[in-house]
Structures are given as structure tokens and as C-alpha cells.
Amino acid sequence: MSTLRLGTRRSALATTQSSWVADRLRALGHDVELVEVSTEGDRDRETPLAQLGGTGVFVSALREALAEGRVDLAVHSLKDLPTAADPRVVVAAVPAREDVRDALVARDGLTLGELPSGATVGTGSPRRRAQLEALDLGLALTDLRGNVDTRLAHVHEGRLDAVVLAAAGLRRLGRADEVTEYLDPLQVLPAPGQGALAVEVRADDEATRAAVAPLEDPDARACVTAERSLLAELEAGCSAPVGALAEVVEGLDSTELSLRAVVAAPDGSSDLRRSLTGDPAEAADLGRRLARLLLEDGAADLMPTSTERLVTERAQ
Numbered sequence: 001m002s003t004l005r006l007g008t009r010r011s012a013l014a015t016t017q018s019s020w021v022a023d024r025l026r027a028l029g030h031d032v033e034l035v036e037v038s039t040e041g042d043r044d045r046e047t048p049l050a051q052l053g054g055t056g057v058f059v060s061a062l063r064e065a066l067a068e069g070r071v072d073l074a075v076h077s078l079k080d081l082p083t084a085a086d087p088r089v090v091v092a093a094v095p096a097r098e099d100v101r102d103a104l105v106a107r108d109g110l111t112l113g114e115l116p117s118g119a120t121v122g123t124g125s126p127r128r129r130a131q132l133e134a135l136d137l138g139l140a141l142t143d144l145r146g147n148v149d150t151r152l153a154h155v156h157e158g159r160l161d162a163v164v165l166a167a168a169g170l171r172r173l174g175r176a177d178e179v180t181e182y183l184d185p186l187q188v189l190p191a192p193g194q195g196a197l198a199v200e201v202r203a204d205d206e207a208t209r210a211a212v213a214p215l216e217d218p219d220a221r222a223c224v225t226a227e228r229s230l231l232a233e234l235e236a237g238c239s240a241p242v243g244a245l246a247e248v249v250e251g252l253d254s255t256e257l258s259l260r261a262v263v264a265a266p267d268g269s270s271d272l273r274r275s276l277t278g279d280p281a282e283a284a285d286l287g288r289r290l291a292r293l294l295l296e297d298g299a300a301d302l303m304p305t306s307t308e309r310l311v312t313e314r315a316q
């Protein structure tokens with residue numbers, strides 16, 4: 001059997017995720033070789049991610065390597081995949097999902113509620129920032145970029161009181177023991193796709209597609225399909241931060257897909273939360289319906305207009 005070349009970024013999280021997929025493929029009898037692919041987001045650690053084109057910068061270099069035939073498969077954090085489809089590749093498997101929640105790592109074992117007013121909390125994510133602001137705890141949120149290790153060091157070296165990260169990344173890196181509070185999705189909804197992986201292959205590569213198919217987890221696929229179709233539909237009509245979480249639940253006489261979402265004003269001054277339940281087989285439709293409900297209820301108005309922004313900027 002030919003060797004499967006798995007393209008991976010160099011970061012600790014990317015290599016851990018790629019090795020996990022490689023090990024599962026090896027257990028199925030395949031030969032797998034990891035091939036390092038460097039991305040602009042890895043080379044440039046200073047420029048704010050939004051300016052580099054968002055988390056999509058991590059994805060495009062891997063997709064290029066796939067499309068050009070330098071690698072046969074790539075493992076992405078599903079939440080970093082842009083919602084726009086790339087016709088050259090397909091997500092051939094969504095494996096079982098890790099912990100979906102955001103996690104707080106604070107000094108002295110503190111929880112969110114125990115942090116004093118004015119405590120400095122680092123996060124680079126507008127979604128986390130907006131939802132944390134909405135809790136009205138008087139926290140001083142500061143922008144933060146960099147890999148998981150760098151972000152945790154800000155707390156351990158005393159530069160920040162706390163940071164908020166994805167629990168999944170911490171667990172995969174074996175650093176879950178540093179979490180001081182798992183944030184309840186009732187307070188902070190995760191990013192669409194958080195905690196899930198996407199295994200991508202070339203659209204015309206039937207052999208690799210068949211090789212990775214056993215890694216598929218149908219429940220995880222249904223959940224992320226609903227969350228991402230919600231995000232895609234919202235992106236068309238509104239640019240405010242979005243959190244979303246789908247769960248497969250046992251209904252009275254059938255299995256149901258329960259989806260909840262939040263659209264928040266970036267400064268946390270207001271937010272809109274809605275939920276819907278549907279058929280897991282119609283996950284994409286459920287996501288679109290919930291997005292339309294949010295838009296009908298004013299999701300687009302949560303983004304300040306450019307004039308309002310100007311006024312606030314001048315006032316500062």
C-alpha cells in the first residue's frame with residue numbers, strides 16, 4: 001500500500017492533532033508520513049490575525065499543498081475553516097469531537113466570578129471578548145495572539161490575570177490541568193466547529209477518501225454541519241461575533257439535533273440568543289433556519305454603524 005502523506009503545520013497543537021489522525025490511520029493498517037507545511041500565520045506572529053485574513057491563513061497553505069499533490073491529506077481545526085467551500089478539496093472525515101467549551105486559565109486557581117474587578121483577561125477572539133463583556137464582571141479584556149504555550153505563559157509569568165482558550169486545544173496538548181474553570185455554554189457559547197477536526201483530501205482522490213472514511217463520527221458531522229451552515233448564513237447578513245453549539249440529544253421518540261447560537265455586539269452591550277431543534281439528517285437546514293431567525297430578530301443591528309463607531313472613537 002502506498003504511503004499517505006499528511007500535511008501539517010509546525011505548531012504543537014497542529015502536530016498533536018495530525019499525529020492523532022496519523023496514529024488512527026496506522027491502526028487501520030496504513031503507512032503515514034507527516035509532511036511539514038509552513039503558513040503565513042505561523043511565520044508572522046506579530047500582525048493581528050484579522051489583518052492577515054483571519055484564521056483562514058492557517059488553512060490556505062495546507063490546501064495549496066493538497067491541490068498541488070505535495071500531500072494527500074490535511075488535518076485542520078474545523079473552526080478555522082472558512083465557510084466558503086473550496087472545490088479542490090473535501091472534508092472526508094469529521095472525527096469524534098473533543099471538549100467543545102472555552103476554558104479559563106487564571107492565576108491562583110481563580111474562576112471568572114472570583115476575578116476582581118479590573119482583572120486583566122487576554123483573548124484574541126471577538127466572540128469571546130463580546131460574551132465576556134456581556135457578563136458585566138468589570139474585567140479588563142486585552143487582545144492576545146500566539147500559540148497556546150505563549151498565551152498560557154502570560155498568566156504563569158504574571159503579565160495577565162487570566163486567559164480564555166479552547167478547552168480542546170489544552171486537552172490535546174495535555175495541559176487541561178491548568179484550566180481553572182470550564183465556561184458553561186449558557187454563559188459563553190463556543191465558536192462554530194470548536195473542538196472538532198476536519199480531515200481534508202483532494203476532491204478527486206477516491207483512494208485517500210476511502211482510507212480516512214472510518215474516522216468519521218456521524219454525530220460530530222451533524223453538529224458541525226449545523227453550526228457552520230448557521231455561520232455561513234449569518235455572515236451573509238451580519239458581521240457581529242457568533243457563537244454556536246449543536247448537540248445530538250435523545251428526544252421522546254427520536255434522536256434530535258439541538259442547536260443554540262448567540263450573536264453579540266462586539267462591545268458586549270447587547271446580544272441575541274436563540275435555539276432550535278431538528279432532525280440530524282437535516283443539519284444544514286437547521287443551521288440556516290436558526291440564522292434566519294436571528295437575522296429576523298435583529299442580528300444585523302448588533303454591529304455598530306460606521307457613524308456610531310466614529311462618535312465613540314472621538315469620545316475616547
Ligand SMILES: NCc1[nH]cc(CCC(=O)O)c1CC(=O)O
Binds near residue numbers: 080164195196
Ligand atoms: N483559533 C486558533 C485555534 N484553532 C483551534 C484551536 C483549539 C482547538 C479547537 O478549538 O478545536 C485554537 C486555539 C484556541 O482557540 O484556543
